[in-house]
Amino acid sequence: MPHSMSVGEGSSCQKSKLSWVVGMRPQIWVPMVVVLSLSSAMFAQNEPVSAGLALTPPMGFNTWNKFECSVSDELLRGMADAMVKSGMKDAGYQYIVIDDCWQVSRDAKGNIVADPQRFPFGIKPLVDYVHSLGLKFGIYSDAGSKTCQGRPGGFGHEFQDGLQYAAWGVDYLKYDWCNAENQDARATYALIRKALDASGRPIVLSVCEGGKAKPWLWGKEVGGNLWRTTNDIGDKWNDKVKWPDGSCCALNVMDILDAQVGLESYAGPGHWNDPDMLEVGNGGMTATEYRSHFSLWATLAAPLMAGNDLRNMTLETRDILTNKEVIAVDQDPLGREGRRVWKNGDLEIWVKQLQGGSCAAVLLNRGASERNITLKWEQIGYAKHLPARVRDLWAHKGLGSFTGEFSATVTPHAVVMVTVRP
Ligand code: GLA
Secondary structure, X not given: OOOOOOHHHHHHHHHHHHHHHHOOOHHHHHHHHHHHHHHHHHHHOOOOOOOOOOOOOOEEEEOHHHHOOOOOHHHHHHHHHHHHHOOHHHHOOOEEEOOOOOEEEEOOOOOEEEOOOOOOOOOHHHHHHHHXXXXXXEEEEEOOOEOOOOOEOOOOOHHHHHHHHHHHOOXXXXXXXXXXXXXXXXXXXXXXXXXXXXXXXXXXXXXXXOOOOOHHHOOOOOOOOEEEOOOOEOOOOOOOEEOOOOOEEEEOHHHHHHXXXXXXXXXXXXXXXXXXXXXXXXXXXXXXXXXXXXXXHHHOOOOEEEOOOHHHOOHHHHHHHOOHXXXXXXXXXXXXXXXXXXXXXXXXXXXXXOOOOOEEEEEEEOOOOOEEEEEEHHHHOOOOOOEEEEEEOOOOEEEEEEEOEEEEEEOOOOEEEEEEEO
């Protein structure tokens, strides 16, 4: 009878293979097991420790927009407390990021030194405190030998700093591009990513190059998790914003918005276009304009880094920053960046595809008088006859079912932001 293998035979065959190993003398199989485990560990190392970070756009707070160089241990602890108490942590904010000016020098061994007056306990206890609240900690450095504020930069100390940040428990590094004009941006950011990974700690890398070297073309490849697409934001809707030294000019919200057109295909889970940090609550715009700024950034799948004083927010500011329906659009797991699908003078429609076939739409009126804006289903890729439920994400209410199009009246500098679910 031709031999046909039964289940019993198969399992007994496996057993006999096992007994072949177990039956060996330990002097032979113990080293074999060690070699096998080492080689599988080596294969595992092919995946960098930073793989899988920032699968949705990072959310947090950064000191720069409001406090510039006035940073301290007390300020950062206060912001971390406020992030929890205000409900921002519950809404998804996570990173407490200290920007420029925390560092003053390097010691004899080249280690970076924090300002001893402003950080009397050093950085580690501050990071531990932030972690104890269930939040994460971010720090700032620069690719050149000096930061934008003339503090010691990272040039030539990349691996040393990477180890230091990891030892402090840092989770996020914003790496700036002042005094680095003679360096190659792509190679420089690849180097700092390598240094961070070599520390063994998963650290989000925020590429702050300002957009000149088009980081959207190479940021993902070098392990950047987000990259600034433009120069700095200023706290204005569409006016010129002078730099702190009086020279001209930082960008306003409308300038930055225009600069995002065409970049949408470069963003995705783990690697995001960064149109710069939020100005919501800093006083240079109206509440309507801040609502628009926040809605547009969410539609762009932008990192949502609050830049205001979280300890002293008006309820209006807090309600903008913690609008969970708008945040859900930003954090949608599909990770698509929204794009401008229609423009007619001051009127625009921006659309972001969401997981499950629905989408978010922002009807934006940049002008000075109230206008009506109509979103047509073909602008979002839906058939004309398709009925879809429309929900207003600022009014927090369903507006009903619409077929073919949805129209809304939009006041000056405002948005109507909706989800459309077929
Ligand atoms: C640059 C960056 C800002 C901020 C400052 C700090 O201008 O773009 O976001 O980090 O440096 O000096």
